[in-house]
Amino acid sequence: xxxxxxxxxxxxxxxxxxxxxxxxxxxxxxxxxxxxxxxxxxxxxxxxxxxxxxxxxxxxxxxxxxxxxxxxxxxxxxxxxxxxxxxxxxxxxxxxxxxxxxxxxxxxxxxxxxxxxxxxxxxxxxxxxxxxxxxxxxxxxxxxxxxxxxxxxxxxxxxxxxxxxxxxxxxxxxxxxxxxxxxxxxxxxxxxxxxxxxxxxxxxxxxxxxxxxxxxxxxxxxxxxxxxxxxxxxxxxxxxxxxxxxxxxxxxxxxxxxxxxxxxxxxxxxxxxxxxxxxxxxxxxxxxxxxxxxxxxxxxxxxxxxxxxxxxxxxxxxxxxxxxxxxxxxxxxxxxxxxxxxxxxxxxxxxxxxxxxxxxxxxxxxxxxxxxxxxxxxxxxxxxxxxxxxxxxxxxxxxxxxxxxxxxxxxxxxxxxxxxxxxxxxxxxxxxxxxxxxxxxxxxxxxxxxxxxxxxxx
Numbered sequence: 001x002x003x004x005x006x007x008x009x010x011x012x013x014x015x016x017x018x019x020x021x022x023x024x025x026x027x028x029x030x031x032x033x034x035x036x037x038x039x040x041x042x043x044x045x046x047x048x049x050x051x052x053x054x055x056x057x058x059x060x061x062x063x064x065x066x067x068x069x070x071x072x073x074x075x076x077x078x079x080x081x082x083x084x085x086x087x088x089x090x091x092x093x094x095x096x097x098x099x100x101x102x103x104x105x106x107x108x109x110x111x112x113x114x115x116x117x118x119x120x121x122x123x124x125x126x127x128x129x130x131x132x133x134x135x136x137x138x139x140x141x142x143x144x145x146x147x148x149x150x151x152x153x154x155x156x157x158x159x160x161x162x163x164x165x166x167x168x169x170x171x172x173x174x175x176x177x178x179x180x181x182x183x184x185x186x187x188x189x190x191x192x193x194x195x196x197x198x199x200x201x202x203x204x205x206x207x208x209x210x211x212x213x214x215x216x217x218x219x220x221x222x223x224x225x226x227x228x229x230x231x232x233x234x235x236x237x238x239x240x241x242x243x244x245x246x247x248x249x250x251x252x253x254x255x256x257x258x259x260x261x262x263x264x265x266x267x268x269x270x271x272x273x274x275x276x277x278x279x280x281x282x283x284x285x286x287x288x289x290x291x292x293x294x295x296x297x298x299x300x301x302x303x304x305x306x307x308x309x310x311x312x313x314x315x316x317x318x319x320x321x322x323x324x325x326x327x328x329x330x331x332x333x334x335x336x337x338x339x340x341x342x343x344x345x346x347x348x349x350x351x352x353x354x355x356x357x358x359x360x361x362x363x364x365x366x367x368x369x370x371x372x373x374x375x376x377x378x379x380x381x382x383x384x385x386x387x388x389x390x391x392x393x394x395x396x397x398x399x400x401x402x403x404x405x406x407x408x409x410x411x412x413x414x415x416x417x418x419x420x421x422x423x424x425x426x427x428x429x430x431x432x433x434x435x436x437x438x439x440x441x442x443x444x445x446x447x448x449x450x451x452x453x454x455x456x457x458x
Contacts, residue, residue, distance in 0.1 A: 009166060010181045013109045013136040016163040023106060023134040025084055029077060031131050031160070036073045038159040039066065039124070042151060046120055049147035053119060054241065055286040064241070065120040068398060072125055075400045075417055076132045083132070083421045091431070098433040105426045106134035107208065108184030113175065113198075115190045116288055117244040117338075119145035123152060126187045126210075127165075129420025138183070139167045140175055144288055176201075183207060185424065189246075192336075192409055210413030210423055212246070213406055214336045215363040219249035219393065220353060220379065222370035223257050229391065230369040231265035234342075235273060237367070237393030239320045242285035243340040244292075247365040247386075247394050250336060251326070251343040253353055259346050263324060266344075267307045270320045279310075279317050287316040287339060296339040299332045306344070328356070350375060354382050362386070364410035367393045386410050 021027050039046070043066060050061040087102040110130045114123035123141050130137045139156060141149035153167040160166075168178070179186075179201035188198045189212040202209045219237075221230050238249045254262045274281045287293040293316045300309060300321065308321030318340050323332060326343035333343060347353045357363070366388040368379050376390055386406035387396050396402050397416075405414030415423045 006168075006177055006181055009138065009162065009168070010109060010183065012163040013138065013166070016161075017106075017108050017136050022136055022164060025081060028132055028134055029080060031164075032073050032077055032080075032128065034159055035124075035128070035131065036070065038155045039069060042155050045151050045154075046148070049151045050120060050145075052147040053116070053145040054244070054288060055284075056241065057283050060240075060283055060285075061120075065118060068121055069124045069128065072128045072400060072416070072420070076128055076421065079418065080132050080421070083418060084134075095431060095433070098431050100429070100431050103428040103430055104133075105428045107424060107426055108135060110135045110137045110185040110187060110424060111140070111178060111181070111183045112137055113140045113178075113186070113188045113190070114142055116142035116144035117241060117246070119148035120152065122189045122212075126189075126415055126420065126423075129415055130187070130424045131165075132421045133424035135185070135424055136163070137165050138178065138181075139165065140178060141167065141169065143169065143171050180204075185209065187415075187423070188212065195411075210405070210415065211411050212404075212413075212415070213364065213409065213411045214246040214338070215361055215406065215410040216250040216333070216336055217247055217363040217365035217367070217385070217388075218357060219252045219367040220347075220369065221252060221254040221258065221262055222350070222368070222372065222375055223255045224372055225258070225262075225369035226391075227258060227262050227265045228269075231262065231269040233369075233391070233393045234367070235266060235269045235320070238342050239270070239273070239284070239340050240394070242287060242318065243342075244285070244288065244338055245394065246336075246338075247397055248338075249342070249365075249367055249393055250363070251333065251345060253345050253347050256346045256348050259344075263306060263322070263344065266322060270307065270322075274320060278319055279312065279315070284320075287318060290316065292339070293318070296337070296341060299337065299339075299341055301330070301332070308340075350378065354378065357383050361409040362407045364406045365389075365394070365396075384408070 046066055047058040047061045050056050050065055084104050089100050089102060091098050091100040112126050119142055123139060127137060141152050149169055153169060156165050156167045182205040186198060186202055186207055186209040192213050195211045195213045219234050234249050234252060274284050278284045296318055297311055304323050304325055306322040306324040308319040310319040320340045322342050322344060324344040326345050362384045364386040366383060366385040368390050384407055389396050397404055400417030403414035403419035404416045405411050413423055
């Protein structure tokens with residue numbers, strides 16, 4: 001599409017924002033309700049589209065895509081008036097008499113770029129925050145998950161005027177053209193490599209942004225762990241969506257004293273979850289496209305397949321696969337796997353694991369399986385990561401009470417619940433001074449003396 005078309009769209013959204021309509025609280029609430037109704041109306045189409053893109057059943061698509069958005073909308077509607085209120089704060093004594101407050105202000109035109117692995121949820125969730133905060137939005141779904149992108153386009157473009165919300169589709173070149181626009185905020189979910197492109201594009205206009213990226217998220221299984229429970233939670237978190245989840249356990253670190261027992265439990269759990277032939281299980285997903293299928297199969301080393309390893313190129317099927325023994329320097333341990341391959345490494349000292357993880361890029365998530373409070377304290381305090389769980393996996397992403405996001409290479413910024421509203425909101429600091437009395441000690445015609453100055457600014 002011509003660059004001028006994007007510029008025209010940006011201009012129309014800026015002009016709409018300047019009218020103040022999107023700032024109006026009643027307008028925001030009405031828009032969130034319209035979005036909820038539109039999603040409900042097209043719910044069956046959404047579930048079918050997600051299945052066509054990822055082979056994800058209606059149950060799993062509702063649980064991981066649609067249901068979470070209903071929850072986000074409901075939570076925003078319940079709390080929006082409170083979130084949007086100006087916040088009164090104390091006033092520093094040296095600017096008295098005055099009142100101070102923080103005004104919640106939308107940024108303006110936002111650009112939301114979504115990935116393909118949870119194609120509905122990861123576009124709609126930040127959109128809820130953008131609407132709640134009073135912004136307009138240009139929405140770019142992934143060109144890889146085409147079926148879901150088409151439904152999203154229908155939902156948004158048939159429900160809202162384009163000067164307020166607009167879905168635009170296209171390939172990488174179209175995304176690059178959108179990034180040339182001087183929008184007011186960019187929200188991106190995707191890979192680290194593309195995240196660097198986003199940062200460079202934002203730098204050209206000094207545009208604020210949020211990056212939701214990924215990384216190699218470890219699961220640590222300590223000697224005191226309940227091995228059956230750990231195996232169940234790790235297998236569930238890893239093989240959900242065929243491992244195409246940014247916060248999936250990327251690899252396991254298991255203590256050498258329990259390695260064999262844990263591996264045996266993990267193998268049993270996979271069979272319990274998906275049967276002897278996961279290809280026939282209706283809730284086991286497929287790899288999104290041939291390029292990612294080839295990338296993943298290239299990571300499988302036949303020499304260290306503990307279980308699984310079967311593939312079917314025609315169906316883009318990769319069996320849940322445990323890779324053991326695995327080593328830190330192997331190819332599969334260099335970048336985020338983003339597929340159903342689970343390397344299992346062994347450790348003997350928690351000190352070594354803390355140091356080893358901290359030497360690598362900060363992960364998006366970390367999962368610890370231990371009831372030892374000292375170990376829990378050390379791991380959660382001494383290792384830098386976005387968020388995570390103790391004796392569970394991935395559940396922290398589902399709570400609107402918890403901000404979700406990475407740190408450093410795994411992301412910048414956070415969202416979900418109130419954090420979504422905050423992300424799309426500029427906090428404007430305002431001091432309202434009295435005109436009836438003014439000490440004016442800083443004025444050049446005053447000389448209060450150093451003693452008084454030090455008393456005030458102590």
